[in-house]
Amino acid sequence: MKRWLMALTIPLFAACNNIVEIEGTIKVKGSMPHTYLVIEDSKTKKDIKIENPQDFKLYNKQNQIIKAKIELKKEKIGASFPAVGRIIEVK
Numbered sequence: 001m002k003r004w005l006m007a008l009t010i011p012l013f014a015a016c017n018n019i020v021e022i023e024g025t026i027k028v029k030g031s032m033p034h035t036y037l038v039i040e041d042s043k044t045k046k047d048i049k050i051e052n053p054q055d056f057k058l059y060n061k062q063n064q065i066i067k068a069k070i071e072l073k074k075e076k077i078g079a080s081f082p083a084v085g086r087i088i089e090v091k
Contacts, residue, residue, distance in 0.1 A: 020085075068089065069088045
């Protein structure tokens with residue numbers, strides 16, 4: 001019974017640690033009709049695809065530097081599949 005309970009609690013703790021705070025530039029990547037919005041981290045130069053840009057009207061903030069709190073959903077898979085995140089807060 002203890003092993004079963006431990007197996008359920010470990011993924012819950014792992015999911016809570018995926019919130020990061022990033023300062024970076026908002027950019028549009030991809031080619032038509034498959035474009036998407038990313039935030040490029042100013043320190044590491046890595047891209048994170050934004051899952052919910054319409055919630056914070058980020059299409060109007062292209063090429064501007066913002067500071068955001070992001071919940072990471074997926075890790076980066078190669079060059080053409082960046083990490084995916086959902087913005088929680090924009091400062």
